[in-house]
Amino acid sequence: xxxxxxxxxxxxxxxxLQVARNITLDIPTGARAALIGPNGAGKTTFANLxxxxxxxxxxxxxxxxxxxxxxxxxxxxRAGIAKTFQITNLFKDLSVRDNIRLPILEREHRTFRFLERxxxxxxxxxxxxxxxxxxxxxxxxxxxxxxxxYGQQRLVELALTLSLKPRILIxxxxxxxxxxxxxxxxxxxxxxxxxxxxxxxxxxxxxLVFEVxxxxxxxxxxxxxxxxxxxxISRDLRVRELYLGAGHG
Amino acid sequence: MIRISTIDIVxxxxxxxxxxxxxxxxxxxxxxxxxxxxxxLGFLTQMLIMMVFVVSFDLILGYAGVATLGxxxxxxxxxxxxxxxxxxxxxxxxxxxxxxxxxxxxxxFFSGLLLMRAHGLSLLxxxxxxxMVLQEIASKARDVTGGADGLxxxxxxxxxxxxxxxxxxxxxxxxxxxxxxxxxxxLRVLVASPFGLALRGIKDSPSRMRAIGTxxxxxxxxxxxxxxxxxxxxxxxxxxxxxxxxVEAFNFALSADVMxxxxxxxxxxxxxxxxxxxxxxTVRHVAASIDPFNWLFVIGFMLLAVVxxxxxxxxxxxxRVAGMIGARK
Ligand SMILES: Nc1ncnc2c1ncn2[C@@H]1O[C@H](COP(=O)(O)OP(=O)(O)OP(=O)(O)O)[C@@H](O)[C@H]1O
Ligand SMILES: [Mg+2]
Numbered sequence: 001x002x003x004x005x006x007x008x009x010x011x012x013x014x015x016x017l018q019v020a021r022n023i024t025l026d027i028p029t030g031a032r033a034a035l036i037g038p039n040g041a042g043k044t045t046f047a048n049l050x051x052x053x054x055x056x057x058x059x060x061x062x063x064x065x066x067x068x069x070x071x072x073x074x075x076x077x078r079a080g081i082a083k084t085f086q087i088t089n090l091f092k093d094l095s096v097r098d099n100i101r102l103p104i105l106e107r108e109h110r111t112f113r114f115l116e117r118x119x120x121x122x123x124x125x126x127x128x129x130x131x132x133x134x135x136x137x138x139x140x141x142x143x144x145x146x147x148x149x150y151g152q153q154r155l156v157e158l159a160l161t162l163s164l165k166p167r168i169l170i171x172x173x174x175x176x177x178x179x180x181x182x183x184x185x186x187x188x189x190x191x192x193x194x195x196x197x198x199x200x201x202x203x204x205x206x207x208l209v210f211e212v213x214x215x216x217x218x219x220x221x222x223x224x225x226x227x228x229x230x231x232x233i234s235r236d237l238r239v240r241e242l243y244l245g246a247g248h249g
Numbered sequence: 250m251i252r253i254s255t256i257d258i259v260x261x262x263x264x265x266x267x268x269x270x271x272x273x274x275x276x277x278x279x280x281x282x283x284x285x286x287x288x289x290l291g292f293l294t295q296m297l298i299m300m301v302f303v304v305s306f307d308l309i310l311g312y313a314g315v316a317t318l319g320x321x322x323x324x325x326x327x328x329x330x331x332x333x334x335x336x337x338x339x340x341x342x343x344x345x346x347x348x349x350x351x352x353x354x355x356x357x358f359f360s361g362l363l364l365m366r367a368h369g370l371s372l373l374x375x376x377x378x379x380x381m382v383l384q385e386i387a388s389k390a391r392d393v394t395g396g397a398d399g400l401x402x403x404x405x406x407x408x409x410x411x412x413x414x415x416x417x418x419x420x421x422x423x424x425x426x427x428x429x430x431x432x433x434x435x436l437r438v439l440v441a442s443p444f445g446l447a448l449r450g451i452k453d454s455p456s457r458m459r460a461i462g463t464x465x466x467x468x469x470x471x472x473x474x475x476x477x478x479x480x481x482x483x484x485x486x487x488x489x490x491x492x493x494x495x496v497e498a499f500n501f502a503l504s505a506d507v508m509x510x511x512x513x514x515x516x517x518x519x520x521x522x523x524x525x526x527x528x529x530x531t532v533r534h535v536a537a538s539i540d541p542f543n544w545l546f547v548i549g550f551m552l553l554a555v556v557x558x559x560x561x562x563x564x565x566x567x568x569r570v571a572g573m574i575g576a577r578k
Contacts, residue, residue, distance in 0.1 A: 051460070077462030089460070091453040094446075102450050103461040111447035111468070114439055118446040164461060 003064055004028035004198055005050070005081075005168055010059035012042075012049055012222075019045045020056070021223040027168065031198045034213035036206075038242065042222040043202045044086055047170045050200075051083045052076040063168070082166035086173050086202075088153045090160065092146035096137055099145055099156055100128050103163045127163070134192075135159045135185055151178040158189060169193070171201045175208055187211055206243075210234075218242070271520060275433070279426050283419075290418040296530045297425035298486045301432055303510045304522040305479030310508065311516030312440060313472040314452025315365070318504045319376030320480055322360060322383050323353040325498035327481025329387060332400045332488040340406045346428070346485045353481015354474050356383075361473035365466055377501060384499035399495035403488060414490075421490045428486060432479055436519055439475070448472055452517075509548070513555055515562020524563050 005027040012020040019042040027033055035043050048054040050061060052073040060069045068076055091099050104124050105111050119125060132138045135155045140148060145156060154177055161169065171190070175183045190212050193199060203209050209216065209230075216233040218225040226236055233239055282293050306320050327349035334348040360379050367375050387394045394400050407413040412420045439445055450458050451465045458465050488494045497503070506529070514525020529548065536544035559565055 053460070072464070073459045074462050074464045077460065083460065085457075085460075089454060089457045091450050091457060093453050094449060098446060098449075102446055105443045105446065106461050106463045110443045111463070112471075113443045115442060117441050118443045160461070 004031065006062040006065075007050070008060045008062075010046070010049055010061065011057050012045060012054060013057045019222045020049060020059075021221070023059070023219075023222075023224055025217065025224065025227070027198050027200055029167075029198055030195050031200075031215060032213050033198075033200050033215045033217060034209040035200055035202045035217050035219055036204070036209060037219035037225075041219045043219055044172055045222075046219065047083055047172055047200070047202060050168075050170060051081055077164060077166075080167035081170070082161050082164045082168070083170035084157050084161045084172055084174055086176070088150070088157050090145045090153060090156055093144060095142050095144055096148070096156055097128060097132065097141040099160050100131050100163050101125075103160055104128060107164055131159050131163055134189065136182075151182055154178045155182065155185060158186060162189070162193075167196065168198045169200070171199065171203075173202055173204065175203065175205055183208070275430065275523075283422060287417075290422045292530075292534060294418055294422045294425045294490060295487075296526060297422070297429050298483055298490065299507075299510070299530060300523050300526045301425075301429050301486065302480055302483035303507050303514075303526045304429075304432065304436060304519060305476045305483060306507050306511055307516060307519055307522040308436065308439070308448075308472055308479070309476040310511060311518065311521070312445065312448040312452060313469055314448075315469055315473065316373065316508075317364065317376035318373050318501070318508065319360075319364075319378075319380040320476075320507050321499050321501070321503040322376070322380040323356050323477040323480035324484040324487075324503065325380070325383060325387065325494075325496075326356045327353040327484030328488040328494045328498045329394060329400060329484075330481070331485030332403045332494040333393070335403045335405060335489065336400075340404060342405045342408050342424070342489050345405070345489055346482055349481040349485025349488070350478045351481070353484065354478040356481070357474045357477020358470070361470045361477070365469040365473060377504075380499050380501065380504060384496055387499060388496045394494075394496075397496060399493055400488075401493055403492045403494070405489050405492075418490075425486055425490065428482065432482070433519065436479075440519065444468070444471070449517075509552060513552060513563060515559075515564035518562075518564055521562045521564040528563060 007023060007025045007027075010020055010023040011018065023046060035046065037043055045054065049056050052068075052071060052075070056069070060067060062068065063079055063081065068079060071079065091102065094102070101118065101124065104127055105118065108124065110121070129138070132141050135158065137152075137155060137159060140152060145153060148156070154174065158171070158174055174190075175186045178186060187208060190199065190201070199212075201209070201212060213230060215227065216230055217227045218233065218239055220242065225238060226233065228236070283290070286293060302320075302324055309315050309317065309320070330352035331345040331349040334345050339345070364372060364375055364379070388396050390396070405414055408420065408424055412424070414420050440448075447458075447463065447468055450463075451468060455465050484498060487498070510525040510529045511522050512525070513529055514523065515521025528551070532547050532551065533544055536547045555562060559569060
């Protein structure tokens with residue numbers, strides 16, 4: 001099987017600190033995988049290695065059989081890998097609508113056009129409006145992102161990333177900071193994602209993880225502790241100890 | 250807090266006709282200035298040229314968020330190119346402008362290839378250094394540029410073969426105004442284009458731009474070249490209208506003034522550049538004639554006030570005032 005992401009012996013050091021240790025993992029096409037682990041386990045670092053925001057110290061990453069380890073971040077996005085940021089990273093001085101529109105224009109290779117209007121393409125505008133509607137963002141569409149509440153910004157973050165139409169989607173704690181009244185929007189959006197898309201979700205909220213993931217990977221100290229189905233993971237003694245602590249057993 | 254420019258508010262309240270409002274204001278102001286200050290046309294024309302120059306910097310700093318202190322490089326090269334072209338090749342003004350534009354673009358392209366890889370302090374230093382090198386070349390190449398004495402002997406034929414440059418400067422005034430007007434129209438189209446949106450994205454978050462699959466380098470180089478082209482045109486205008494180019498066209502102070510004028514008026518909205526230039530040059534003109542040694546105080550305090558109380562520049566003042574009155578009610 002060569003379809004999907006194939007990660008082999010991925011390691012990363014920050015000076016003396018090893019934050020990824022020999023991670024070997026497959027995320028096949030259509031997977032719904034979750035990456036869990038305690039704070040500081042190296043989950044975000046691992047995601048950054050995959051999207052190319054960080055270069056690994058050693059190891060390789062293949063997408064559909066092609067080695068993408070040497071590609072830069074922008075090139076990997078164009079190859080179909082996209083990630084939401086754990087700490088919201090949006091275009092704060094642009095409107096919500098422009099935050100969705102810009103990635104679509106980039107995806108469609110439109111931004112080297114100088115003479116047409118940025119909102120002039122009917123097909124792109126329709127796509128923008130649809131995404132805004134999906135995330136209940138239409139009433140906020142003309143607001144600057146910096147004026148939104150944090151939970152609303154998280155929704156924009158997810159909508160923006162989906163607007164890239166990635167094949168591999170990495171969600172770094174998408175629901176963190178979202179008020180519980182809105183978190184179903186995130187869960188629904190994840191469940192709605194087309195099946196050709198592989199999803200890796202990093203999340204502390206176990207309820208959310210069990211709701212969307214069919215495979216769970218547990219990362220501790222930069223290394224994979226155990227990988228399995230939700231049932232296997234919830235039975236695993238080491239994981240129970242990790243999450244419930246000795247006192248709760 | 251919703252940030253929309255005052256112009257946008259007026260525009261939406263006027264509906265479709267509102268689009269033409271800034272244009273109408275601009276033309277009205279030009280006619281008013283022309284009739285009210287017939288003895289200051291020379292100064293007004295200088296102001297118009299400076300507006301072209303500052304608005305070109307707005308594209309680079311205000312839209313793309315690239316802070317340099319060497320924008321005079323393209324202005325100076327455009328001025329020398331247009332001056333030399335007038336003396337040695339053709340005294341036609343429009344051809345001269347085109348030459349200034351091309352040279353501005355070339356300088357911006359080759360320096361931009363280096364500059365747009367740099368950030369922050371090193372970008373500021375490199376942009377200053379490039380301008381210094383160009384200034385040194387201009388002052389050393391005495392045979393070509395006239396060195397420290399400046400390039401003289403520039404005389405222009407009538408614009409389009411019709412409008413002769415007159416002694417009072419009427420033609421020069423309308424010439425400069427027309428160029429500014431056309432450039433504003435072009436820039437308005439440009440900033441509303443997908444490319445313009447991408448520039449604002451780059452200014453806002455280069456890291457997110459990369460995360461949406463956009464290498465920002467070539468977009469920044471392109472913006473720099475467009476800004477450099479317009480700066481070259483501003484330099485060419487200045488050479489043609491004053492019939493003189495001096496090495497001071499590369500002065501560090503000029504690059505710094507351009508930044509001050511832009512911040513004063515409000516970066517990233519085109520019209521802010523015009524307001525900043527208007528206020529800066531008027532204050533300098535008036536204050537310098539009252540107290541030639543201390544006029545910088547006035548500018549300095551104005552800049553402090555703007556940075557602290559009006560971070561979006563003077564152009565945001567009406568909206569701020571309206572907001573305060575609204576809040577009091
Ligand atoms: N740029 C960096 N330089 C040095 N150390 C770093 C860097 N980025 C992360 N680290 C360290 O690497 C370790 C893993 O961090 P990472 O953010 O990947 O953890 P995480 O699993 O995402 O944690 P959380 O659940 O809190 O988001 C931490 O000890 C962190 O301090
Ligand atoms: Mg993290």
